[in-house]
Amino acid sequence: MESQRSFLLIGLALVTFLLWNQWQIDHAPQPVAPITAESTTQQVEQKPVQVSADVPVAEQSVIESIATGSNFITVTTDTVKAKIDLLGGDIVQLDLLQFAKEKDGSEAYPLLVEQGADLYHAQSGLTGAHGPDASPKGRPLYVAAQTDYQMSGDTLEVPISFKNNQGLTVKKVFVFRQGEHDIQIRFDVSNTSDAVKNVQLFAQLKQNTAQAQSSMMMPTYHGAAYSTHNESYEKIDFDDILDSNLRVASTGGWISMIEHYFVTAFIPQENENIEISTKALSGGKVLMRYKGEAVQVAPGQTASLTTTLYAGPKHQDKLSELADNLDLTVDYGILWFLSQPLFHLLQFLHGLVGNWGVAIILITIIVKGLMYGLTKKQYTSMAKLRQLQPKLTELKNRYGEDRQKFSQAMMELYRKEKVNPMGGCLPILLQMPIFLALYWVFVESVELRHAEFALWIHDLSQQDPFYVLPILMGASMFVMQKLQPTPMQDPVQQKIFQYMPVAFTFFFLWFPAGLVLYWLVSNIISIVQMLMINKAMEKKGLK
Known part of the structure; x- marks a missing residue:
């Protein structure tokens, strides 16, 4: 599983759910009092x-x-x-x-x-x-x-x-x-x-x-x-x-x-x-x-x-x-036990810097920094899996339609090469609750209502009036795609994946500026981490 692809698919599922929920609110029949x-x-x-x-x-x-x-x-x-x-x-x-x-x-x-x-x-x-x-x-x-x-x-x-x-x-x-x-x-x-x-x-x-x-x-x-x-x-x-x-x-x-x-x-x-x-x-x-x-x-x-x-x-x-x-x-929903300490950390950082926008940047840096070990393990595992693609293709050609023998041979290859096929999934599963908990902190906190950030952002609870942050966020997603290409062969899937940054940029046009700032900073940090991890993996012979 590719990290960026997983993030985008989960995000797309979230946006789809929000669209369906709003359609229900707008069009579902109302009960008669x-x-x-x-x-x-x-x-x-x-x-x-x-x-x-x-x-x-x-x-x-x-x-x-x-x-x-x-x-x-x-x-x-x-x-x-x-x-x-x-x-x-x-x-x-x-x-x-x-x-x-x-x-x-x-x-x-x-x-x-x-x-x-x-x-x-x-x-x-x-x-x-x-x-x-x-x-x-x-x-x-x-x-x-x-x-x-x-x-x-x-x-x-x-x-x-x-x-x-x-x-x-x-x-x-x-x-x-x-x-x-x-x-x-x-x-x-x-x-x-x-x-x-x-x-x-x-x-x-x-x-x-x-x-x-x-x-x-x-x-x-x-x-x-x-x-x-x-x-x-x-x-x-x-x-x-x-x-x-x-x-x-x-x-x-x-x-x-x-x-x-x-x-x-x-x-x-x-x-x-x-x-x-x-x-x-x-x-x-x-x-x-x-x-x-x-x-x-x-x-x-x-x-x-x-x-x-x-x-x-x-x-x-x-x-x-x-x-x-x-x-x-x-x-904060079911993740309140994570959101509450994250809010107190955000509150503490605001007490230090006096600006909620800067506090959002700092808490994103802290959270991404603490999860760097998981991110590195995730990318390393996926790099090893990508190296095995030629061998997996060879096994598939050898066993044809016999899925049972192909599965047995594939698991034996993983064991021999000491590769865990779930190694790229588990870290992202551990990270997603934290990112969602932060999302609800930014949505629910009255402290962000009418809070100034800098330059043209005068209210972190409202959308960017000039749409600069959503456009930058979309650009950062595009860069992340280029740094981490996917092995998808289906042209339709490739097209959908390529246009995801455009779709997310469109959706984020109406998101509160504080949330878009959080995603933008998170993407920028991910890009820096990708460059560092890729460089380290190349030294080990992993590409």
Whole structure:
């Protein structure tokens, strides 16, 4: 097996898979969302709806009630600008102030969106037998002391309150921290009646699936995910939610909605017993939610129920601090155990040089250097196999169509010449997982988003605007072919192999510049290694 041919065939298979996957996304029939009570929202928005005590009203049509402008408050910190709807106390809009929507743009990235095709809310409340969100009158309308809150210290507490005529007072407090994207949401429940009150915290993420996007060149996951004490990380895409509802119990864990570089997650208390579930709503909207344990509040007593909302970039170190396995939302796939240390190495190199493009070059040099021994063994083995081609041709002519005798004679020749026919395959099989793991590091790392490199490359997460890197990458592949010719006799196969650099150059035109830079540097290093190995083999009489 020829090294370059193997790399190209594996790469071609990968590109073919990505093309097929994107065709499925674009052309496969979409499931029809089930009709729920929400479909009658506009007709019944002013009417109270009778709701079961253990089903959050957030699922019902009342959630769509249109509040007046005075029913919102705005919170601004150094990291986020949030809009809270006092009807239910939900965060219906959240902008990430430290992340621009577009490169060099002034508009902050909108992670949570109030309405429209990109609707995306973080909802929380109290259900249960006496929870205000289980009231037949609809969701509670909280009151706030002011409509605008600005952070001026290390923390900012935003309290809103609700009181009903059954002796239940709820104070919902949002706690923001300077420099952070996690928000603690605390419910202080006071019972001034003479009867025990039963309440249950719920938290859910509501999103319109129409905004889910992916592409062939950036096949990133956009959907829901969760973690339980049994499953460290489980994805459930929007189509699965539209098809059927999930329901699973857990001690601890979390729920989340994931997009390319950002994640929104609700995190319960570490040892809290929760029930995780999903639900499809009309219009292509879905819910990912959890319910906590029922809490008894005795007369004259107060209880506190807490959840944590994270809404921000997929920074692995921060996510791992917030909850076990939350860092797995940086989705490296089955090779995560390789990708994670490679990312930390990339992060370390960036700390030394201060440029993500240079860090990519350095990590490629390090990885290729560490695998030089395998590469040398691979090329040497293939050189020996090429030297045996005349003898193999002679054996084939001798035994004609008797494949059994030909195979026996061929294995005897390999044994006599001390050549392992798999010697060229095993090294490449060991190298491919590392290269694929690096690929996913470059795709998933939010640190590369809008990262400058040099000259005309101002964003490593976007394609080269002038296509210089893809053209250079294609040229390097052509040089590699010339340095390592293949013994293929079939003219059709020869033509296909010759045009592979052209095909790959075309595909790489739309790849992010960081990925193309990685492949280009890898090819250049391979060329240098080939020249060194070929020179050494010629001295040993191998050509």
